[in-house]
Amino acid sequence: MKLTLNFALLPVAALVLAGCTASPSATDLDKATADILKNSFQDRGIAKVDRLAQDEANRECVAADVAGKPIDEKVAKSIEAANMKTVKWPSDGKFLGDWKEGEKIAQSGRGLTWSDQADAANGGNCYNCHQISKEEISFGTLGPSLYNYGKLRGVSDPNAAASKAIVEYTWGKLYNARAYNACSQMPRAGHKGILTEKQMQHVMALLLDPASPVNK
Numbered sequence: 001m002k003l004t005l006n007f008a009l010l011p012v013a014a015l016v017l018a019g020c021t022a023s024p025s026a027t028d029l030d031k032a033t034a035d036i037l038k039n040s041f042q043d044r045g046i047a048k049v050d051r052l053a054q055d056e057a058n059r060e061c062v063a064a065d066v067a068g069k070p071i072d073e074k075v076a077k078s079i080e081a082a083n084m085k086t087v088k089w090p091s092d093g094k095f096l097g098d099w100k101e102g103e104k105i106a107q108s109g110r111g112l113t114w115s116d117q118a119d120a121a122n123g124g125n126c127y128n129c130h131q132i133s134k135e136e137i138s139f140g141t142l143g144p145s146l147y148n149y150g151k152l153r154g155v156s157d158p159n160a161a162a163s164k165a166i167v168e169y170t171w172g173k174l175y176n177a178r179a180y181n182a183c184s185q186m187p188r189a190g191h192k193g194i195l196t197e198k199q200m201q202h203v204m205a206l207l208l209d210p211a212s213p214v215n216k
Contacts, residue, residue, distance in 0.1 A: 045114035057083065061183035076182035084179035086191045087172045095167050095204050096158050102206030103213070105199050106132055112194065122194050124203055129186075132206070133213040143186065150208040151215040158208045170207060174200055 024032075034052075041049050054062070057079045064071040071079075108123025110116070126132060129143035149170075155163045172179055175190030189195040195203065206212050 046112070046116060046118045047114040057178050057182055064183070071183055079182040080179055083176045083182075083188075083191070084172070087175045087179055088190065088197075089168075089171065090197060090201065094201060095171055096209060097198060097201030097205045099202070099205035099209045099212035099214075101199075102202035102204070103133075105195070105203055106206055121196075121199070124189065124195060124199070125187075126203070134216075135213065146207060147214060149214055150210065150212075155208050155215075156210060158210075163208075167204075167208060171200070171204060174203060 038049065038052065041052065043049055060071055060075050060079065105124045106126035109125035109128060111120065111122025116122075126146075127136060127139045129140040131139045131141075131145040131147050134147055150158070150166075153166045155166055157163060158167055169180075173186070174195075176188045177184035177186035178188060187194055189203075190197075190200055206214055209215070
């Protein structure tokens, strides 16, 4: 029988052997895990291994989750402040586009896989986590229902001064959710380049345009 060696598991094997004399530290385990991931993946198409790199929010939130406790409040505020600085407002000053296009984007889960082209439009995959319209019979529940999103917040005219705060909040939340919740699991659609500015404007219209099925 021919034996093969999985080099990706060598860091773990080393820690197991080291454990005979001393328990590996959390830092050692984190490094071993990172090495395994690095050795187990490779660039393929537009999917690059740099996706494995963690920023401060990822590191701190994962650590808190593993420890089974909330993230430190000061650290959370620091993460939120740093992410708020990344939010870019619409270059043309317009927050809303076409809700019909926004619905197509929300329904689409396509994009960012190794088989996609770099210049192909990504979907928002919003229905994977949210209910958006009452007609939808299949949707995720990881996020809250967004049905009547604008209506419940009193947005009868998105362009009115009275609607400014909720319109800007919604844009910021779509652009980089961690600006408002350090450990948010919501994709950072604008910050990570998942959606273009125009696509975000269309999704904004889906959520806030009174004519959208979301607000009917």
